[in-house]
Amino acid sequence: MKTLRYVPSATLMLALLTSAAFLGCAAPGSDDVVSPDETAAAAEAYEPEAVVPTKAHAVLTPIEGSSVQAAVNFTEVAGGVQVNAWVLGAEPGDHGFHLHEVGDCSAADFTSAGGHFNPTAVQHGGPGDALHHAGDWGNLVVNSVGSGALSVTTNMLSVGPGANSVVGRAVILHSGTDDLVSQPSGDAGPRIACGVVELGSAPPMESMESMESTESTEEGSDDAAAASADESGQ
Numbered sequence: 607m608k609t610l611r612y613v614p615s616a617t618l619m620l621a622l623l624t625s626a627a628f629l630g631c632a633a634p635g636s637d638d639v640v641s642p643d644e645t646a647a648a649a650e651a652y653e654p655e656a657v658v659p660t661k662a663h664a665v666l667t668p669i670e671g672s673s674v675q676a677a678v679n680f681t682e683v684a685g686g687v688q689v690n691a692w693v694l695g696a697e698p699g700d701h702g703f704h705l706h707e708v709g710d711c712s713a714a715d716f717t718s719a720g721g722h723f724n725p726t727a728v729q730h731g732g733p734g735d736a737l738h739h740a741g742d743w744g745n746l747v748v749n750s751v752g753s754g755a756l757s758v759t760t761n762m763l764s765v766g767p768g769a770n771s772v773v774g775r776a777v778i779l780h781s782g783t784d785d786l787v788s789q790p791s792g793d794a795g796p797r798i799a800c801g802v803v804e805l806g807s808a809p810p811m812e813s814m815e816s817m818e819s820t821e822s823t824e825e826g827s828d829d830a831a832a833a834s835a836d837e838s839g840q
């Protein structure tokens with residue numbers, strides 16, 4: 607049923623792209639604003655049921671005495687999950703950043719979140735190592751004014767249900783650096799922020815919006831991405 611509505615939309619997009627190319631108009635987002643909105647609306651109308659969730663998020667709560675702010679978005683992509691995180695108000699330097707097993711941030715020191723999410727029962731490591739926990743994202747690098755971002759794509763996690771799902775687990779930011787070697791957790795020091803992963807996109811954090819790059823995704827952007835991919839391929 608979804609296909610029945612989607613095909614006309616795709617055709618419409620193609621037609622628009624073709625005419626735009628014919629007119630020599632290479633600036634998407636100017637003249638063709640109306641159509642993508644309609645496409646997004648049509649897609650949204652079919653999303654509520656029957657579709658596997660593709661987005662999840664966590665908003666982290668700082669440990670008492672800290673004003674660090676952080677949020678993470680998870681987006682299901684081909685072959686895995688893209689993890690995009692932002693932090694503000696942190697100490698400059700590298701901070702260990704992981705998905706922990708238990709979605710429980712109730713303990714004052716966040717130890718209630720348990721160890722690193724490790725469904726394959728392997729050793730701790732860096733995200734680029736052959737062997738590492740599914741929750742090993744390495745370090746979030748914080749600059750001199752206290753902000754930082756991290757983007758990791760992994761095939762060891764999913765947003766949808768299953769043994770690798772991120773939903774209901776906890777994201778932890780550490781005060782120290784993950785050395786990517788020490789067992790079982792990289793010797794990253796105390797936990798300074800914790801957030802439980804929930805379905806859906808993170809609410810916009812106004813102070814963080816300016817940090818979002820062009821990678822930032824919104825409803826209907828799948829179509830836009832496909833469109834620009836088509837364009838660049840021509």
Ligand code: CU
Nearest residue numbers: 702703704778
């Ligand atoms: Cu951790």
Ligand code: ZN
Nearest residue numbers: 722730739742
């Ligand atoms: Zn680990």
